[in-house]
Amino acid sequence: MSGEAANQDWVEQDVEARRAAEALIVDVEGYEGPLDLLLTMSRTQKVDLRQISILQLAQQYLAFVEQAKALRLELAADYLVMAAWLAFLKSRLLLPPEPGDEGPTGEELAAHLAFQLERLQAMRDAAARLMARDQLGRDFFVRGVPEDVTRVRSVQYTATLLDLMQGYARIRTRDEFRPFVMDRDKVFTMEEALDRMRNLIGFAGEWTDLASYMPDGWGDDPVRRRSATAAHFAASLELAKAGTVEIRQSDTFAPIQIRKKDE
Amino acid sequence: MAEEQEESLFEAPPLAEQERMVEAVLFASAEPVRVADLNARMPHGADAEAALTLLQKRYDGRGVRVVKVGDAWAIRTAPDLGFLMKKETVETRKLSRAAIETLAIIAYHQPVTRAEIEEIRGVSVSRGTIDQLLEMDWIRLGRRRMTPGRPVTFVVTQGFLDHFGLENARDLPGLKELRAAGLLENRPRPGQLSETETGDEDEDQSDMFEDS
Amino acid sequence: MAEEQEESLFEAPPLAEQERMVEAVLFASAEPVRVADLNARMPHGADAEAALTLLQKRYDGRGVRVVKVGDAWAIRTAPDLGFLMKKETVETRKLSRAAIETLAIIAYHQPVTRAEIEEIRGVSVSRGTIDQLLEMDWIRLGRRRMTPGRPVTFVVTQGFLDHFGLENARDLPGLKELRAAGLLENRPRPGQLSETETGDEDEDQSDMFEDS
Numbered sequence: 122m123s124g125e126a127a128n129q130d131w132v133e134q135d136v137e138a139r140r141a142a143e144a145l146i147v148d149v150e151g152y153e154g155p156l157d158l159l160l161t162m163s164r165t166q167k168v169d170l171r172q173i174s175i176l177q178l179a180q181q182y183l184a185f186v187e188q189a190k191a192l193r194l195e196l197a198a199d200y201l202v203m204a205a206w207l208a209f210l211k212s213r214l215l216l217p218p219e220p221g222d223e224g225p226t227g228e229e230l231a232a233h234l235a236f237q238l239e240r241l242q243a244m245r246d247a248a249a250r251l252m253a254r255d256q257l258g259r260d261f262f263v264r265g266v267p268e269d270v271t272r273v274r275s276v277q278y279t280a281t282l283l284d285l286m287q288g289y290a291r292i293r294t295r296d297e298f299r300p301f302v303m304d305r306d307k308v309f310t311m312e313e314a315l316d317r318m319r320n321l322i323g324f325a326g327e328w329t330d331l332a333s334y335m336p337d338g339w340g341d342d343p344v345r346r347r348s349a350t351a352a353h354f355a356a357s358l359e360l361a362k363a364g365t366v367e368i369r370q371s372d373t374f375a376p377i378q379i380r381k382k383d384e
Numbered sequence: 385m386a387e388e389q390e391e392s393l394f395e396a397p398p399l400a401e402q403e404r405m406v407e408a409v410l411f412a413s414a415e416p417v418r419v420a421d422l423n424a425r426m427p428h429g430a431d432a433e434a435a436l437t438l439l440q441k442r443y444d445g446r447g448v449r450v451v452k453v454g455d456a457w458a459i460r461t462a463p464d465l466g467f468l469m470k471k472e473t474v475e476t477r478k479l480s481r482a483a484i485e486t487l488a489i490i491a492y493h494q495p496v497t498r499a500e501i502e503e504i505r506g507v508s509v510s511r512g513t514i515d516q517l518l519e520m521d522w523i524r525l526g527r528r529r530m531t532p533g534r535p536v537t538f539v540v541t542q543g544f545l546d547h548f549g550l551e552n553a554r555d556l557p558g559l560k561e562l563r564a565a566g567l568l569e570n571r572p573r574p575g576q577l578s579e580t581e582t583g584d585e586d587e588d589q590s591d592m593f594e595d596s
Numbered sequence: 597m598a599e600e601q602e603e604s605l606f607e608a609p610p611l612a613e614q615e616r617m618v619e620a621v622l623f624a625s626a627e628p629v630r631v632a633d634l635n636a637r638m639p640h641g642a643d644a645e646a647a648l649t650l651l652q653k654r655y656d657g658r659g660v661r662v663v664k665v666g667d668a669w670a671i672r673t674a675p676d677l678g679f680l681m682k683k684e685t686v687e688t689r690k691l692s693r694a695a696i697e698t699l700a701i702i703a704y705h706q707p708v709t710r711a712e713i714e715e716i717r718g719v720s721v722s723r724g725t726i727d728q729l730l731e732m733d734w735i736r737l738g739r740r741r742m743t744p745g746r747p748v749t750f751v752v753t754q755g756f757l758d759h760f761g762l763e764n765a766r767d768l769p770g771l772k773e774l775r776a777a778g779l780l781e782n783r784p785r786p787g788q789l790s791e792t793e794t795g796d797e798d799e800d801q802s803d804m805f806e807d808s
Binding site: 153154155156157224225229230232233236237239240241243244245246247248250251252254255256257258259260261262263264267268 | 623624625626627661670671672673674675678681694696697699700701703704716717718719758759760761762768769770774777778779783785786787
């Protein structure tokens with residue numbers, strides 16, 4: 122770049138910067154925070170964002186804040202925080218680091234701010250490119266009459282023989298039936314058990330636990346349970362003796378199982 | 385194809401291009417599109433009718449077809465692939481109490497008329513219940529009763545016997561046996577049926593034999 | 597080919613038939629359909645992926661196209677024919693500049709936390725902006741970041757890919773260049789402790805852009 126051209130550039134930039142600054146003061150609300158403002162200001166430098174002069178940008182921003190103050194414009198806190206930070210950055214950039222000074226150098230801080238600006242700009246460009254793409258419902262379209270998958274739910278009803286017999290029993294005994302309750306004492310006789318089991322055993326073609334033959338209402342009270350258990354056990358022995366059933370027990374204290382003996 | 389394209393080079397909007405247009409419009413349109421509407425939407429000089437003919441031929445035998453609906457055109461799924469648009473799920477559900485009771489009455493009393501079922505149940509039997517059992521092929525119509533009105537009777541089917549593992553409906557246990565089996569209780573008693581599984585019962589049982 | 601067909605007689609329908617099926621299902625659905633769902637709907641032994649490849653080739657240059665959206669497939673009208681479809685256009689809600697930028701940042705930086713979005717934009721992100729994008733089903737919650745506070749992250753959805761005609765988040769325009777330029781990095785300000793563990797994050801990110 123020749124000196125003259127550079128000079129020309131500077132003048133232009135100056136004018137633009139002033140114009141921009143004026144605009145900023147009038148409408149600071151139009152900016153999305155200090156970073157957005159800085160990015161807008163950086164454009165006045167008309168150079169690649171990677172070669173931007175952060176020092177110049179900092180001065181520009183500080184001048185803007187000064188002007189705003191002069192015009193007694195209320196600036197949001199984050200604009201002032203940024204101003205303070207840029208003032209600090211400016212001093213770091215201008216003054217040689219003091220010996221023994223720790224922390225990042227002015228150049229490092231400036232590089233980071235440049236990175237932030239470049240990244241924000243890159244995201245804005247990406248957003249623009251994204252929105253410029255062909256879009257669904259604007260440039261390309263979905264099926265006008267989607268045929269939704271119809272869910273055919275077929276229900277298969279089922280019932281067991283037990284359901285059936287219970288259902289029938291329920292109807293047939295609706296009037297006279299009284300839930301089976303022992304009115305007598307807590308003794309279940311072997312004769313009663315034998316009677317019960319003779320009727321039941323016809324349905325027991327497979328090994329069935331003896332305990333399942335226990336009548337309802339005899340399982341909860343320990344005394345009644347013991348009596349009924351003993352009665353049924355004795356009854357099953359009787360039936361085995363008569364050759365009606367087979368008995369087995371896999372282990373000591375294991376469940377006792379019986380089944381109808383095939384003729 | 386090459387010929388077609390060559391020819392189309394001389395047409396105002398090439399016919400192949402018109403075919404693409406018709407294809408896109410039919411695809412995206414929520415309703416069948418009339419030829420006149422197609423022509424109105426396509427560039428001047430286009431012949432939708434000709435493009436449609438080509439398009440229809442192109443989709444011949446494909447998974448979707450170009451069909452005429454009244455005086456309009458649309459793209460529709462090939463009928464033989466309709467099954468793909470359905471998701472079938474089979475749900476097993478217990479038969480309702482009303483259905484079970486009705487079924488039981490028919491099984492125990494067959495052949496039985498509807499009036500008799502109602503008399504036994506003490507409540508009216510809904511048409512739906514009977515229909516359901518008929519549909520399941522568990523009951524069927526028997527001979528008409530030779531009484532005034534000649535009412536139809538219901539009997540159980542072979543399907544019913546198969547399902548419940550019965551040789552004959554007469555094998556069903558009688559009332560006395562049901563009572564003896566403890567089936568007159570409200571709660572099902574395990575063990576009386578070879579059909580019921582014994583997994584649960586084992587627990588019950590050990591319970592029963594434990595400390596008393 | 598002959599061999600293939602012979603084999604398929606015993607296993608799955610011929611590939612040409614599978615192609616018809618895939619065609620029918622994609623035509624019928626407005627939403628992209630996942631390969632797994634296609635396979636589930638097609639007869640046992642079918643290979644939707646292979647059928648899709650054939651189908652995509654078949655529709656090359658047609659008025660509608662077979663497109664891949666993430667791990668799903670869809671049929672969409674060719675973008676150059678959009679002008680025919682104006683009647684069908686549903687006006688998408690106008691997005692604010694903040695919403696568009698936030699969306700782009702999420703797309704290019706995913707998975708990304710709200711704090712990171714704010715760091716990039718230099719302003720706080722309003723609740724409404726995120727809500728709007730969530731509501732449009734363009735973004736969703738990703739995995740929580742394994743850093744103090746376990747902040748939630750945001751990622752783009754299949755709906756986003758579908759809307760912008762992207763097969764994959766890696767196909768975002770300029771992604772490679774941006775990454776090469778280091779502009780997708782989350783650099784902490786010098787002298788400040790990094791809020792995020794960059795190692796962890798890089799893993800997440802490459803993960804995200806991988807083929808699913």
